[in-house]
Amino acid sequence: MGFTVSSADMEAIALGGAFLGTGGGGDPYIGKLMAQAALDAHGPVTVTDVAEVPDDAVCVPVCMMGAPTVMVEKLPNGEEAAAALSALEAYLGTKVDYLICIEAGGLNSTIPFAVAAATGLPLLDGDGMGRAFPELQMVSFTLHDIKASPMALADDKGNTSILNAISNQWTERLARAQTVEMGGAALVALYPMTGAQAKQGLLRGTLGLIRELGESIAAERQANRHPGDALIRRCGGMQLCTARVVDIERHTTGGFARGRAVLKGLDEDQGRSFTLDFQNEFLCLEDGEGKPMALTPDLICALDADGGLPVTTEKLHYGLGLRLIGLPANPQWRSAGGLDLVGPGYFGYSHAFAPLETLNPANTNT
Amino acid sequence: MGFTVSSADMEAIALGGAFLGTGGGGDPYIGKLMAQAALDAHGPVTVTDVAEVPDDAVCVPVCMMGAPTVMVEKLPNGEEAAAALSALEAYLGTKVDYLICIEAGGLNSTIPFAVAAATGLPLLDGDGMGRAFPELQMVSFTLHDIKASPMALADDKGNTSILNAISNQWTERLARAQTVEMGGAALVALYPMTGAQAKQGLLRGTLGLIRELGESIAAERQANRHPGDALIRRCGGMQLCTARVVDIERHTTGGFARGRAVLKGLDEDQGRSFTLDFQNEFLCLEDGEGKPMALTPDLICALDADGGLPVTTEKLHYGLGLRLIGLPANPQWRSAGGLDLVGPGYFGYSHAFAPLETLNPANTNT
Structure with missing residues (x-):
C-alpha cells in the first residue's frame, strides 16, 4: 500500500528523516527546499510498497555522498543527481523503474523525492539502513549480497564516473576518494537491483515512518510539548x-x-x-x-x-x-x-x- | 613505414625508453620482462606508421599511472591492462584497432608492447610526449583538443572504473585520486581517438627512435665507450x-x-x-x-x-x-x-x- 507525497509533506519528511538520521545525512532544511522546488515544478511523487513491484523491475538508490559539513556550504545544483542516474542507466543499458532512498537522514531522505519528482519515477517505501550510516557498504543490501557496483558519481562541475569494484567495501573506498577529489560531496546512483532483490534487501516502511515521525514532531511542537x-x-x-x-x-x-x-x-x-x-x-x-x-x-x-x-x-x-x-x-x-x-x-x-x-x-x- | 618488434628488441626499447623518459616511467627492467613474456607467448608486434591508419580507426593509448616508486614494489599481474582496455571498449561500444604508447619511459614504453602482443593489436609509431611527464593531461593530444575521457582504470585486485571528466586536467585529478586509492598505481586506457585525430596529435616516430637509441646504448657499452x-x-x-x-x-x-x-x-x-x-x-x-x-x-x-x-x-x-x-x-x-x-x-x-x-x-x- 503506497501513498503520495506533495510539497506540503516535505516539512514532515525532512523532520522525521533528520530524527532517524542520528545526526547525519546533512541539513534537513536544505534538503526540504530542494525537494519542495522539484515537487512544486513537477507535481507529487508516488511512494510504492515494494510488495507491489515486479520482480524484474530495475530499482536504484540515489543519494548524496560526502561530508555533511561540505553539503551545507556546497549545495547540489540539481543537475548532479540526474547526471548520476543517466550515467548509470547508460552503463547498464536500461532505464530505471523505481528509485530507492538509501538512508534516513536530512538530505538523503529528501533528495530522492527531488529526483523522483524530476524524473517522474516512483519511490519505494523503505531504505537500506533504517537510520543513517557514514559509509556506503553499511546497508541491508550488503547483508543480502546485493552489489554496490556498478555505481555512478556526478559532481557540480559536470564530471561523472562509473565504478566497478570487487566488493562493496572497495566501492566505498574508491567512491570516497572520488568524492573527496570532486570537492567533498557528490551525487551518486548505486546498488542497482531487481524488484526481487529489493523485496529481500529493503528495510520496509521507512518513508512512511519518517513522515509519521515528522508529523508527530510538528504536532507536539504545535501543542507546546517537547516531541x-x-x-x-x-x-x-x-x-x-x-x-x-x-x-x-x-x-x-x-x-x-x-x-x-x-x-x-x-x-x-x-x-x-x-x-x-x-x-x-x-x-x-x-x-x-x-x-x-x-x-x-x-x-x-x-x-x-x-x-x-x-x-x-x-x-x-x-x-x-x-x-x-x-x-x-x-x-x-x-x-x-x-x-x-x-x-x-x-x-x-x-x-x-x-x-x-x-x-x-x-x-x-x- | 612500420616495423616489427620481437622479444629480442625489447632490450633496446627498454633502454631507449628509459633514456628519453628523463628519469620517469618506472623501472625499464621490469617493463622489459613483462613485454618479453608477452612477446614470447604471443609472437611479435607490428608497429605501424600513423600515416597508414584509416581516418575512422579507433586508437587508444594504454599505460601505467602512478608513482614509479610504487611500481617497483607492486608489479602489474598482467591482467590489469587487458581489464582497462575491455572496460573502455565496453563503454565505447566498439573494439579498439590500434594501441598507442603515451610516453617514452621505462615501463610506459614497454607495457604497450605487452598489451599489443596479448591482444594482437598493432601499435602506432609515436607517442604523446616525446619524453615522459608526470600528469596525464601533459600530452600533445591535449594541445590538439583530444579528450582524455572516457578513461578506464584497472587495478591488481580486479576493480575498474570509467571517468568522464569535463577537461583533461579534471581527468588527471579524478584519475590520480583513484590511482592512489587503488594502491598507488593502476593500468589505464584513455584518450580514445580516431585515426584522423592520431594523425594530428601524435608525436611521430618515437618508438623507432627509442629502439635506435637503445641499440646505440648497447653498442657503445659493448665497445667499452660511454654512450x-x-x-x-x-x-x-x-x-x-x-x-x-x-x-x-x-x-x-x-x-x-x-x-x-x-x-x-x-x-x-x-x-x-x-x-x-x-x-x-x-x-x-x-x-x-x-x-x-x-x-x-x-x-x-x-x-x-x-x-x-x-x-x-x-x-x-x-x-x-x-x-x-x-x-x-x-x-x-x-x-x-x-x-x-x-x-x-x-x-x-x-x-x-x-x-x-x-x-x-x-x-x-x-
Missing part, C-alpha cells in the same frame, strides 16, 4: 540524557565529518557528564566514567532540548542543549553480520556491542 | 654535467614520487655543485648558485657515469655518479600552449622557461 516523549513511545526507544554541549572538536577528513562533543547534564542529569562521538552520524555515547550508554548500530537521536527539533552533527555548537534519545537498531544490524559491518569494532571503539536496553536497564520506556 | 656522446650527437643534445649524488630527499605523496637530489661535480665539473628536482621525471637542474641549467619541458636525461645505463628517479642513491644530458623538447612543448601545460610555472618553479641552448651557450653540441 521527545511521543517519539520514544512511537519507536520503543528510551531517554538517554538531557545535557548541554560544553566542548566540541571536529575535523572534516577523508570525506567525513568526524568529531566528539563533551556534554554536561541538565535537569534530572544535573552533575553528570557525557561524551558523544560522531563520524557523520552519532556513533557512541559514554557517561563521565567512559561507560557506554549507547553504541552503533543502535540509534542515538538528538533533539534540541528547548525547541525539540532534530539536531545534526554539523549544527552542534557550544551551549546547545540536547535531549538524546536511544532507539534499538533494526534486528538485522544486531546480528553477527550486521555488527561486523556497522558495530563499534568497525569504527575503532574498544567497547563490544551491547543493546541499549542492556546498557541502561533502569531507563523505563516512557 | 653519452653518441646519444648527444643523435639527438642534438648537450652535456649538462657529470656529478655524484651527495644528498637525496624523496617522498611519495599524492600519487607522485617527488624529491630533490644534491650533486657534487666530478671530472671537468670538479668543485661545482648542482640540484636536480623531480616529480616522477627530472624537471629542473640548477647550478650551485640556483641558476637554471635545464628546465621542463626540455629533457634532462640521466646516465650512470660509469656503466652508461639510463637512471630513473627511484634508483637515485647516495654516491651514484651521473652524467646528465640535456635534449631540446619537441617544438610543440616550447610553444605558449605547451609551456602552459608543462612549463616550469606549472610545477611551481619561479624560473621562466628558457631553452637549454640559451641557458648553456658555452656547451658545444659534441
